[in-house]
Amino acid sequence: MADPQPSAARLGARKSIATVSLSGPLSEKLTAIAAAGFDGVEIFENDLLGTVLSPEEIRARCADLGLAIDLYQPMRDVEAVPEDVFVRNLRRAERKFDVMRRLGADLLLVCSSVDPRALDDDALAAEQLHRLAGRAQEHGIRIAYEALAWGRHVDTYDHAWRIVEQAGHPALGTCLDSFHILSRGSEVSGIAAIPGEKIFFLQLADAPKMAMDVLQWSRHHRCFPGQGGLDVASVVQAAARTGYDGPLSLEVFNDVFRQADAARTAVDALRSLLVLEESAGLSEPPAPSLPTGFAFAELATPDTEPVRAVLDALGFARTGRHTSKPVELWEQGAARILLNSGAGSRRYGPALAAVGLETPDPAQAAHRAEALLAPVVPRRRAPVDAPLDAVAAPDGTELFFCRTGRPDHPSWTGDFEPAPATRHQAGHVERIDHVALTQPWHQFDEAVLFHRGVLGLTVHESLDLADPYGLFRSRAVAAPGGGVRLALNVAPGPGADGQMLQHIALATDDVIAAAREARARGAALLPIPANYYDDLAARHDLDPRLLDALRESGVLYDRDEHGEFLHCYTATVGRVFFELVQRTGGHQGYGALNAGIRLAAQYAHQHRP
Numbered sequence: 001m002a003d004p005q006p007s008a009a010r011l012g013a014r015k016s017i018a019t020v021s022l023s024g025p026l027s028e029k030l031t032a033i034a035a036a037g038f039d040g041v042e043i044f045e046n047d048l049l050g051t052v053l054s055p056e057e058i059r060a061r062c063a064d065l066g067l068a069i070d071l072y073q074p075m076r077d078v079e080a081v082p083e084d085v086f087v088r089n090l091r092r093a094e095r096k097f098d099v100m101r102r103l104g105a106d107l108l109l110v111c112s113s114v115d116p117r118a119l120d121d122d123a124l125a126a127e128q129l130h131r132l133a134g135r136a137q138e139h140g141i142r143i144a145y146e147a148l149a150w151g152r153h154v155d156t157y158d159h160a161w162r163i164v165e166q167a168g169h170p171a172l173g174t175c176l177d178s179f180h181i182l183s184r185g186s187e188v189s190g191i192a193a194i195p196g197e198k199i200f201f202l203q204l205a206d207a208p209k210m211a212m213d214v215l216q217w218s219r220h221h222r223c224f225p226g227q228g229g230l231d232v233a234s235v236v237q238a239a240a241r242t243g244y245d246g247p248l249s250l251e252v253f254n255d256v257f258r259q260a261d262a263a264r265t266a267v268d269a270l271r272s273l274l275v276l277e278e279s280a281g282l283s284e285p286p287a288p289s290l291p292t293g294f295a296f297a298e299l300a301t302p303d304t305e306p307v308r309a310v311l312d313a314l315g316f317a318r319t320g321r322h323t324s325k326p327v328e329l330w331e332q333g334a335a336r337i338l339l340n341s342g343a344g345s346r347r348y349g350p351a352l353a354a355v356g357l358e359t360p361d362p363a364q365a366a367h368r369a370e371a372l373l374a375p376v377v378p379r380r381r382a383p384v385d386a387p388l389d390a391v392a393a394p395d396g397t398e399l400f401f402c403r404t405g406r407p408d409h410p411s412w413t414g415d416f417e418p419a420p421a422t423r424h425q426a427g428h429v430e431r432i433d434h435v436a437l438t439q440p441w442h443q444f445d446e447a448v449l450f451h452r453g454v455l456g457l458t459v460h461e462s463l464d465l466a467d468p469y470g471l472f473r474s475r476a477v478a479a480p481g482g483g484v485r486l487a488l489n490v491a492p493g494p495g496a497d498g499q500m501l502q503h504i505a506l507a508t509d510d511v512i513a514a515a516r517e518a519r520a521r522g523a524a525l526l527p528i529p530a531n532y533y534d535d536l537a538a539r540h541d542l543d544p545r546l547l548d549a550l551r552e553s554g555v556l557y558d559r560d561e562h563g564e565f566l567h568c569y570t571a572t573v574g575r576v577f578f579e580l581v582q583r584t585g586g587h588q589g590y591g592a593l594n595a596g597i598r599l600a601a602q603y604a605h606q607h608r609p
């Protein structure tokens with residue numbers, strides 16, 4: 001769990017979150033929300049109905065935790081109904097006013113009606129909302145009217161605002177919700193027409209672009225800003241320009257977050273608001289110091305022998321030994337692999353434990369990471385070790401901000417002394433091309449936002465990859481220039497052995513030669529089915545000699561408008577495997593088209609008779 005840093009959260013606007021966004025009982029949600037560093041909450045009615053705490057106890061709990069109750073919600077199906085129905089609605093409202101008095105809440109969200117009895121009559125809607133606001137005012141309560149994207153007659157924010165304007169009551173304003181606005185494709189420029197003091201509340205949610213019914217989309221797939229495909233910052237900016245100075249409040253309905261750990265989700269949520277504020281130009285956290293390359297990848301395993309054998313076959317040589325820890329440095333070209341036998345698990349075998357990122361300004365990168373609530377890795381170093389700043393990514397991988405071999409900064413390589421060389425570096429490997437990290441399924445969105453926000457990496461489109469027992473998502477995050485590329489994959493489900501495999505892709509100048517030589521030196525490379533090459537011949541107009549060479553060396557092939565991508569894989573050791581890749585002509589991909597072949601081949605290899 002991240003160390004909450006409320007001071008960072010308190011910069012900029014006040015920040016709130018709707019209790020519906022998190023898992024668990026209300027009391028645990030409130031604890032998680034406060035621990036992350038939020039200023040306030042929207043209490044969702046269902047959370048109140050389902051708790052044994054009385055409204056007074058919820059009020060006291062929030063006060064103890066330093067949380068304001070910014071909103072109570074929702075009240076549904078109020079407006080534009082026949083008079084007898086409306087009279088009953090007013091009676092319903094009185095019950096809510098009473099609960100709110102006991103809670104100490106003074107803002108009630110009313111969402112546009114989905115009642116089949118509601119009439120398409122703005123004047124009636126305005127008149128009835130005016131009466132409701134009058135009643136509310138007697139209790140010191142204000143009403144924020146929100147257009148649901150699937151409202152029966154009112155489904156856009158500008159329509160809701162027109163009704164609020166027509167009603168003309170001081171206790172009636174509007175609530176803007178970025179999901180409803182952006183899911184309908186509404187122009188955010190219209191927000192400028194609303195006086196800031198009539199925007200009573202601002203709710204924020206993102207969502208991946210999906211072609212589906214908007215109600216289902218909203219109720220299952222909302223995510224925190226920066227995790228989906230909507231331009232939430234444009235809504236924040238537009239609202240800020242009106243003079244709106246209320247809280248930025250997250251309201252996310254999401255099947256995954258409803259199950260995930262609330263404390264962790266709350267930190268993820270607050271991080272999304274911090275990144276959003278920066279994107280909207282409302283705050284300036286320390287700027288990212290964009291990584292330019294990989295300094296190293298560290299594998300942890302008590303039993304190093306199987307990995308040493310693979311590294312040796314790939315042409316790496318052991319060149320150094322840490323002066324105070326059981327860690328070996330293996331090098332080839334600019335690719336550096338650390339083998340740490342003082343960590344890792346005997347049960348699962350070798351695993352990727354850490355990645356070193358070449359960073360122009362490591363201290364700056366660490367300041368940003370801290371400001372964005374990244375858990376800082378405690379320095380467990382010997383007195384002589386170079387000071388290294390590191391943070392833990394959501395999957396536990398430690399990310400070190402490094403400056404290797406520069407005179408202006410201590411280099412981690414200074415902690416290594418020359419080791420008796422195993423052999424000469426002999427392969428075609430030039431550097432680390434990318435690292436693929438498998439994420440637990442319920443932390444995927446968090447991981448994407450973490451790498452984008454904390455490291456400043458660019459997020460590429462989400463892909464669906466098929467393996468024999470599942471379909472899972474994959475998203476690349478990369479630094480401009482491509483010096484650092486990470487592929488984030490969702491762990492396939494339990495049906496696919498549920499393994500959290502990770503891999504290190506090594507850039508070569510000649511992958512076919514590299515594969516042949518690695519095999520000759522005893523590497524087990526992943527066999528690729530002949531059917532793949534028959535199909536490849538049909539898909540691409542390849543030189544028959546190249547096709548033969550690919551087939552013979554087990555190399556996969558992909559191509560885009562920029563160039564080619566040739567790659568092959570070693571067998572898996574523990575939880576890791578290596579990939580050899582060759583890019584030509586500025587190819588930017590990762591061989592996604594071949595991922596299904598690779599996964600099927602890995603499955604077959606693992607279950608070979």
Ligand SMILES: O=C(O)c1ccc(O)c(O)c1
Binds near residue numbers: 073109177203218251
């Ligand atoms: O899904 C809903 O019903 C719902 C309720 C209240 C909101 O503020 C909202 O945006 C959606």
Ligand SMILES: [Mg+2]
Binds near residue numbers: 203
């Ligand atoms: Mg809403």
